[in-house]
Amino acid sequence: MNYFRNKIKFFIITAFLFSAVMTVFASCGEKKLRTVDISITKADGSVVMVNSEVAETDEQRQKGFMERKNIPDGTGMIFVFDADQILYFWMKNTPTALSIAYIDSSGIIRDIFDMEPFSLASVESTVSVRYALEVPKSWFKKNGIKPGDKISLNF
Template sequence: MKSRQSVFAYILLGVFLLGGLGYLVASFSDGNTPVTSSPPAVPNPVFNKEGEVTFVKKGQPFKKIEVEIAENEAERNKGLMFRSYLPDSVGMLFIFEQPDEYKFWMKNTSIPLDIIYVGPDKKIVSIAQNTQPYSEESILPYGLVQYVVEVNAGFTKQNNIQSGDAISF
């Protein structure tokens, strides 16, 4: 009886070892490199022109960009997240129903941005330049705003856009 139990135990051990060996072989693509599963890639959103923003200095228009418009909570929460590239001639316009001190952050945003805070009178209240990608730190305006324009970092400096200038859209 002992020898039958021993044979049975060896058979079970063999099956276990062969099963483990099969798993190891299946886990390596070329015998040396482990096969890993990665999360599905998030598709890079494509720019969708929904309007234009013109920057105005001393009553004179001087720079125009194409914009996507974030006019509801879901669009505002997503903003420019998950973009790997943003052309210099485009941005995003956030439109809020009421003026407030809306704070922004750079979570899931891989490109540095200039964030232009605009009051209800469409005058630029403040600008957060060259924001840090992926930062969860709150970026606050220096006053009440109803509109926000996000553009590539360096855009405001390159185009001499300053607090006190205005926008139209």
């Protein structure tokens, strides 16, 4: 009887330790993106700031805001590409409504679109651009940011 109790205790302790180790390893694999403060200069000269995570690798760009349920107001994610190109974004596995600004290599916002959660519809830039900035839906509108406004490129 004592033998079986010891076996059960050993099994429970081993399962607990295995679970703890796997949790640690899983969290180590998720690297936090670096953040930058991006200033957006509007046509009237006023400046609006947004604290943005920087997605600059293929893996980071592919993941984006997927699985994120809360994106605080005043925050976003800037997607940095190596060359100007027509960009396509979608909302697969993204539960939070977003707005996206497509930005050319000189920092000028060329397009702003709203995107719906989990949509597989492709949202395409109208011209070749270098960057995309995602923020909570309607954040650009609430802050009076429009195509033609300029972002700082110091990231």
